[in-house]
Amino acid sequence: MPDTLANRAAAAPLTIRMHAEDNVAIVANDGGLPPGSALPGGPVLRERVPQGHKVALVDLPAGAAVLRYGVPIGYAVQDIPAGSWVHERLLQMPAARGLDDLPMATRGAAPLPPLEGFTFEGYRNPDGSVGTRNLLAITQTVQCVAGVTAFAVQRIQAELLPQYPNVDGVVALEHGYGCGVAIDAPDAAIPIRTLRHISQNPNFGGEVMVVSLGCEKLQPERLFPSEGIPIQDRRGTGSAGPLAVPLLPGGEPRSGAGGVVCLQDEAHVGFMSMVDSILRQAEVHLKRLNARRRETVPASELVVGVQCGGSDAFSGVTANPAVGFCTDLLVRAGASVMFSETTEVRDGIAQLTARAATPEVAQALVREMAWYDDYLKRGGVDRSANTTPGNKKGGLSNIVEKAMGSIVKSGSAPIANVLSPGEKLSAKGLTYAATPASDFICGTLQLAAGMNLHVFTTGRGTPYGLAAVPVIKVATRSDLARRWHDLMDINAGTIADGQASIEDVGWALFRFMLDVASGRQKTWAERWKLHNQLVLFNPAPVT
Template identity: 40%
Template sequence: MNTVRLSDHDNVVTAIRPLAVGDEGATTLIPRGHKMATQAIAKGQPVRKYDQIIGYAHEDIPQGAHVHTHNLDFRNVDTEYEFGTNLRPVAPAAQKDSFMGFRRPSGRVGTRNYIAVITSVNCSATAARMIAQHFTPDRLAPYPNVDGVAAFVHGTGCGMAGDGEGFEALQRVMWGYARNPNVGGVLMAGLGCEMNQIDWLVEAFGLTPGPLFQTMNIQDVGGLRKTVELGIKKIEAMLPLVNEATRSECPASELMVALQCGGSDAWSGITANPALGHACDLLVAQGGTGVLAETPEIYGAEHLLTARAADRATGEKLVGLIRWWEDYTARNKGSMDNNPSPGNKKGGLTTILEKSLGAAAKGGTTPLTGVYKYAEPVTARGFTFMDSPGYDPASVTGQIASGCNLVAFTTGRGSAFGAKPSPSMKIATNSEMYARLSDDMDIDAGRILTGKASVEEVGREIYEMWLRMASGEATKSEAQGLGDYEFVPWQIGAVM
């Protein structure tokens, strides 16, 4: 087999290996992962993959021709949405699974136990990093239940409006990281004169300062050196208290997994993403939660999700996000088709419509139970959606702020990514890349393409690794020390 057809209604197939002229009827060279027309497609006619429209012929496309950016046009979607017409509730699992997690006073459960140094503004970023870097493995050795001291610094916090979407999103991120169940202690560090005042955050979200929640400003303390010294003392006082947390048996229903993809290729929607979707279904059957994000990367596939909406209001919220993004890109003189990236296109993805159909598969098949703003706390159980850009670090930052205690990340081109305080697993879409990036990849979903494993078998493998990760098993990204620089709050609005 040299090609794969995803639906009998498709007019393209995907090349499993490079096709020379004459192979499978090819009239031109077809790179691996790219599309070949299986019939003549007239100019202006739709091109179909996954039994969905992924674009329109820019010119007459002969049978056997390479179909890609040179002859395929993108058009904005104009869809009549259906709500709740494809509801497939999952039966509760007969066997209740568990993991060894950190049960917090709030009742939520962590998979890691970090102390977080969170900055309110970029001006305090250096101080926060110096404080966190002081706590080397040797200094943390007496505290075996503490996974580390991590600095969460960013490039905004001032030069912004003091209200509105951007300000509210940043505050939700800070609050969300402070309250994430993978965080046992928090030190918030500011400059003092920034727009994003720590005191406002504490008041707005009802945070209560105490031994495990401390704040300070450089201007009040007396400069960088004194701030670093004071921050170190504050965390030294926290360490014995955070170390008192121990793992205990907790139900799998307490897992909330960020469903993420990056560096996608033509196989993402065929192997890794459907397998991750099956893992999500297994988790939902346990009463757990999967959180899909990256709104621009479901564009053109959102109708598949509205049909799964548990009620019309939930589906309408998702459509509202799509309309916001159409307006957002238009007023910034952009296009929703700016995504896929050059790497995605080299891997065979041509339009955002094609990419989205594959990306949506990460959400499995169960009903969509909730739709949330960026970094808004996810309170519904089951399969949910959180608004975010397609930029992976910004998207995962929002998911963790929303409460995700694990991250599952599929990739086809290859992506080195981690995201403290939540452990990130990597799922390769193809076996060649898995072998090439073996130090970074946790799961090889490319076996689905070669027939060595089914989607369900790889999905089960992913789910079972979640239980081990949640119990403390290090992922390959964790083992390499990734996760300290991937905190990127979505910056919305004018920089002033």
């Protein structure tokens, strides 16, 4: 039978109900279901319901709580008869949960049983961290130098990289920060430490190369303070990066240190002089990177960031639960896993504080939620600004429903650690890394935290990628996996189709991650060389 919209609609109606108390279910059929469709064990549809959207299983009087995942995701603004399409215009969103009287480290779950014997082939760094790729990174102190650096990178790729076959590539750490900003504002600590820590990502082999303009506010010695220059963070404590780039007169690095090329240096006469200087410094780092070799390391050396973008109603049904199962496997193997996206977990804060390993971790979660609440309030919005038109078209009525499906990426392990934006991870186990939900900013901050592998789930579809780490894309629906067959790495839609279990897909993702980390496999984003620009989170004023 041809795969047409009409034939899909003619298939047996299939709905997914997440919790026994739910009074709505989502339509799983490709193309949705037409009016008159008799739901198994339920009502007859009164109208067409698109795929991923909710249908009322019982009559819902005005004011009634609409339950999905066993929690109220909204309240009916009018009577909703059984069999009706339940969408965001029929729901009043619940108020945000207060941050007082939360359960603090009350779950008391036993640690997950160890998972031993799994390894990958990685690059061991001088500081003990492990990279999954061997890349030359060029840090830029300011956007002004981006064009010159990009031109130099083209020449490095064409002229130098062929001479250094053990180097996987060169990455220009372009961003929009560095000048025209309130560099001494309290929240300026966030973008500064973010860029500093990205430069130390495990995939860059401990090599630090910097291109500076010369007159910018973010000077190299401030980005990498050699004398411990303090930068005030939002909690009022000084934060100085551990990495120093001591320079000799003229901008040349001291032995063993990173290298800085300053474009305004008087030694540069003309554009090509600047470019040639970048190439000379790049070759110093390429020689050292080229001497590195992969070695067998335990799976505990993985540092994985998990994220979702272009989410739909299937995100919390297929891809995110499979990632959550894989998260538990990684934690059992001794690895580090970060989940993030503050506005997308805010409505589940009680779940998170209860799962905290200690009361101190629970309080740190509250601190991050409170800071972000205040940040949004200063901007005149609240968490409801998160959901996109694509989220709603994919069946997510509001941020409460989206949050319930987002949190499951974190699995079931105790939350052992909390990071503020731009901080560097130094703990094993499950970490909440506080970030905005923006795909680009979240990925940038997880890079700064030290991830060496990224997992990204999507239901609507996105070509998102990062140049610094492999990004594994997980599709929530088989239709997306079919249409974007050369962009999606894992199809979690097989869970909704009944072809695989959450555990099946979770194990498949875990094994694929080990292959990607070892360089035995490349993700589709790597094959096509798709990557997004770094976007630094800067809540401080722009001047």
